Amino acid sequence: MNIGDASTHSGLPAKTIRYYEDIGLITPDRTDNGYRDFSETHLHKLAFLSRARGLGFTIEDCRTLLSLYEDTDRASADVKTMARGHLDKISQKITELKAMQDTLSELVNKCHGDDRPDCPILQGLAGDNANKEQAV
Amino acid sequence: MNIGDASTHSGLPAKTIRYYEDIGLITPDRTDNGYRDFSETHLHKLAFLSRARGLGFTIEDCRTLLSLYEDTDRASADVKTMARGHLDKISQKITELKAMQDTLSELVNKCHGDDRPDCPILQGLAGDNANKEQAV
DNA sequence: ATAGGGCTTCCAGTCACTGGAAGGTCAAGA
């Protein structure tokens, strides 16, 4: 199967699949004309990578996960540990983003947003904490 | 004031401040020996940048915000629009992360995580949806 | 024969830094 079809099947852009080959995540066969040739197994791997990346695992995580997947003797505890570590990172990221969201929405709410130049958002960014609502 | 002190004051690494100069976000003076020399105004700008970056604005957003900050005639609506756009992006990112979190924690919960090779996490990544809890 | 679409490689750019090398400058202490 050509890279175009592999792309359609896996949902990964052809460029990305070539990149995955570059960094050794996958090694498709080649036909006589030099085109990449993807087997069912390759498609499986691509789908696996697509899902793992979709869950936010890094490329290196994916490399590990793939090798764990192919090692039928691995302990499921190893996988679980990785996944838990990744879950922690996700939670942390969410916490950070929520903090940004809180701070920024507070500033946005304070801003009247008309054609006057006075702007609590910029004042907030500038570290001007004297901008209190009750002073209206 | 030297870059080291400016770094301490603003909380930005010296390397980052140099980078900001490279891309034209700030232009500190220079003393005779070639060292950068930061004034109060520069420190203010660095603090502004530090806060804006901390809220997740891109460098280009920061450039715009800085110029809006310095343009005392700008309409606060312009700033509010930018901030709202950024808030949307943050919300979207949070939504994505939560989806990852949901999917991955479900898989993690299914995984017994011992020394047996059977692993629902890898099966989930491989697209094996036949792994249902009630089959235990 | 030619047009088009798909395939190949290779190089460069993205974003926002970060690390490191090689070397200049300055203040304090022996």
Add this chain to the structure above:
DNA sequence: TCTTGACCTTCCAGTGACTGGAAGCCCTAT
């Protein structure tokens, strides 16, 4: 005065995970 060590300078390269684009080959249909 010399040296030590902490600064500072510039420049180059690397990060992660692609993405865009150029130049050119291959295959099929008309």
